[in-house]
Every structure is written in C-alpha cells, then in structure tokens.
Amino acid sequence: MHSINDTVTAEQAAEDYEFLIRQLVRTRVINVSEINDCPKFDLVLLGMGPDGHIASLFPNHSVLNEKDQWVTFITDSPKPPPERITFTFPVINSASNVAVVVTGSSKAEAAHLAIDDIGPDSPQLPARMVQPIKGKLVWFLDAAAASRLDGIKASE
Numbered sequence: 569m570h571s572i573n574d575t576v577t578a579e580q581a582a583e584d585y586e587f588l589i590r591q592l593v594r595t596r597v598i599n600v601s602e603i604n605d606c607p608k609f610d611l612v613l614l615g616m617g618p619d620g621h622i623a624s625l626f627p628n629h630s631v632l633n634e635k636d637q638w639v640t641f642i643t644d645s646p647k648p649p650p651e652r653i654t655f656t657f658p659v660i661n662s663a664s665n666v667a668v669v670v671t672g673s674s675k676a677e678a679a680h681l682a683i684d685d686i687g688p689d690s691p692q693l694p695a696r697m698v699q700p701i702k703g704k705l706v707w708f709l710d711a712a713a714a715s716r717l718d719g720i721k722a723s724e
C-alpha cells in the first residue's frame with residue numbers, strides 16, 4: 569500500500585508518487601506493459617461521477633490528453649477537493665484489468681454515454697476513454713445506474 573503524501577502541494581505529491589511508481593517498475597515490483605513503458609497493474613478499480621469523470625480525470629480538462637506523465641495533478645477540480653492527483657489514461661489503459669463500479673440513478677445518463685454506441689457526436693466523456701489496450705474492461709452497475717443503457721428494460 570503506497571499512500572499519497574497530502575502534506576505537500578498537489579504538484580509535489582504527484583511528482584513524488586510518479587517517482588515511487590517508476591522505482592517499483594524499474595525493480596519489477598510492478599510489471600511493465602509490453603506495449604509501452606507504463607506500469608501494468610493487475611487491476612485498476614474505478615468509480616464514475618455523474619459527469620462521467622473517473623479517477624480525477626474530469627470532462628474537458630487538459631489532463632485527459634496527458635501522454636507522458638503517469639501521475640498528474642489538478643488544482644481546479646469541479647468536485648471538491650479542488651486539488652487532486654490522479655493516474656493518467658496511459659497508465660489506466662495499460663492495466664491487465666479495469667473494473668468500473670457505478671451505482672445510483674444520478675449516474676445512469678453518464679453510464680449510457682460511456683457504454684452505449686451513441687455515434688460520432690458523442691461527448692468526450694472520460695469514462696468512455698477507459699479502453700484497456702490489451703486488458704479486460706468490466707463494468708459493474710446496479711439497476712439504477714444501468715437504467716438508461718440501450719436494451720435494458722426497466723422492471724419493478
């Protein structure tokens with residue numbers, strides 16, 4: 569278990585955490601991906617917000633496009649707290665398994681936008697960008713969160 573240092577700035581905490589993960593990859597405590605230099609975690613466990621954010625990767629934020637850093641920080645999170653650190657998409661999408669656990673009707677629309685085939689006009693939803701390159705993606709939804717998925721019939 570490696571906790572985040574919350575006694576320093578978000579920028580410093582992200583830098584420190586990435587340094588730690590890079591050491592663990594270098595010493596093969598964490599496996600390395602065969603397709604890039606990223607860590608290959610056995611499992612990345614995610615939740616999703618009603619806005620479709622996962623980890624601390626929020627819609628329309630520039631960190632969605634981060635390609636080099638494994639861990640980054642934001643200081644303008646739309647959901648408190650404003651300062652957060654987060655794994656980036658290259659790391660999340662290099663995992664062997666990614667599980668997204670979603671409950672509640674407030675997340676039904678975002679689940680629909682993230683999972684269903686909604687055509688070329690789909691918004692750039694972080695949850696939809698979870699696409700493991702070689703790994704497996706499994707969504708776990710309760711009935712309320714799944715209620716707007718295509719092909720799901722609401723029942724009593």
Ligand SMILES: O=C1O[C@H](COP(=O)(O)O)[C@@H](O)[C@H](O)[C@H]1O
Pocket residue numbers: 614615616617618621622623624647
């Ligand atoms: O801010 C966050 O929210 C999402 C969703 O949280 P939930 O309590 O509504 O399930 C969470 O998955 C994410 O890690 C966190 O940064």
